[in-house]
Amino acid sequence: MAFSSMADIEKYMSEHNCHFYEAILHEEARDSLTDEQSIFDKMTSMYRVMKAADSNYDEKLKSHSGLSGGNGAKMQKYADDFSVEQKKGALCGEFGSHVMATAIKMAESNACMKRIVASPTAGSCGVVPAVLINYENFYEKTDDISDNGGKRTEKRMTEALLVAAGIGNVIAQRASISGAAGGCQAEIGTSSAMAAGALAYLRGGDEYISDAAALALKNMLGLACDPVAGLVEVPCVKRNASGAMNALCAADMALAGIKSFISADEVFDAMREIGELMSRELKETGKGGLAVTPTACRLKL
Numbered sequence: 001m002a003f004s005s006m007a008d009i010e011k012y013m014s015e016h017n018c019h020f021y022e023a024i025l026h027e028e029a030r031d032s033l034t035d036e037q038s039i040f041d042k043m044t045s046m047y048r049v050m051k052a053a054d055s056n057y058d059e060k061l062k063s064h065s066g067l068s069g070g071n072g073a074k075m076q077k078y079a080d081d082f083s084v085e086q087k088k089g090a091l092c093g094e095f096g097s098h099v100m101a102t103a104i105k106m107a108e109s110n111a112c113m114k115r116i117v118a119s120p121t122a123g124s125c126g127v128v129p130a131v132l133i134n135y136e137n138f139y140e141k142t143d144d145i146s147d148n149g150g151k152r153t154e155k156r157m158t159e160a161l162l163v164a165a166g167i168g169n170v171i172a173q174r175a176s177i178s179g180a181a182g183g184c185q186a187e188i189g190t191s192s193a194m195a196a197g198a199l200a201y202l203r204g205g206d207e208y209i210s211d212a213a214a215l216a217l218k219n220m221l222g223l224a225c226d227p228v229a230g231l232v233e234v235p236c237v238k239r240n241a242s243g244a245m246n247a248l249c250a251a252d253m254a255l256a257g258i259k260s261f262i263s264a265d266e267v268f269d270a271m272r273e274i275g276e277l278m279s280r281e282l283k284e285t286g287k288g289g290l291a292v293t294p295t296a297c298r299l300k301l
Contacts, residue, residue, distance in 0.1 A: 004173045006210045006264040020206045021159040024166035044158045050129035063111040067233040072105030100241040103130035107237040120168045120177040123232040126240030127191035163201045164194035175272035179225035180284040182275030188243040189220030195247035204255045214260035214267045216250035224282035226289025228296040
């Protein structure tokens with residue numbers, strides 16, 4: 001897309017009196033010479049794949065390394081046991097615990113070579129789905145017959161996914177979404193910003209998107225990409241849960257009226273600069289950070 005900044009998107013929205021997701025849709029259609037409905041339908045199908053990946057999670061599967069598998073089921077059981085009355089279950093609450101469960105399940109499915117949606121990367125595939133799927137389950141589900149068999153709800157979730165895509169595209173243009181180029185801040189950080197912006201749109205509207213994305217990414221700046229044994233498993237899987245929860249925190253702050261002192265575009269630029277300054281040992285080489293701890297070095301695969 002031609003948008004290289006959040007400011008460009010906001011200007012387009014103002015000039016064309018449209019929503020954030022509509023700006024992304026219009027520009028993508030123009031840039032790809034594709035009709036808008038086809039693009040919207042493709043995004044809907046991607047959201048359905050995310051939901052299928054969550055529902056098809058298999059707790060019995062283990063990755064080839066044996067480092068991943070089963071933790072998603074543990075987190076899901078913990079989430080399902082939540083009870084306000086009995087003061088039992090997750091400190092992060094019912095919604096938050098389900099978000100963490102989905103994030104871990106999705107990331108484990110990636111490690112086990114099951115079907116996922118890179119959002120924006122395979123290593124960060126759990127963050128956006130965890131937030132959107134559970135938001136739909138907790139806040140968008142309705143028995144209203146006017147919902148037309150869930151189509152209105154699905155449309156809303158696709159709009160949110162377009163918002164997330166727009167944010168991710170701007171970050172990719174201004175900085176990077178590659179752990180090898182910018183560290184894990186570029187992967188989990190970007191996915192967290194995407195999820196926060198999407199959630200802010202669903203919960204409050206267009207005016208909260210940029211602040212939510214900026215607040216989320218600021219919390220992830222400097223995050224190293226230090227995969228143990230060079231595999232996208234440790235610490236990557238659990239970082240998906242952290243990135244998803246960070247998105248909730250950022251969205252809530254934005255929705256409360258808290259502004260990011262640094263604009264989203266400047267936060268994205270700062271991430272690029274930090275990535276350039278970061279040692280190559282901390283950028284997916286497996287030669288620094290957690291990857292060279294005694295425990296990691298003792299690992300034999």
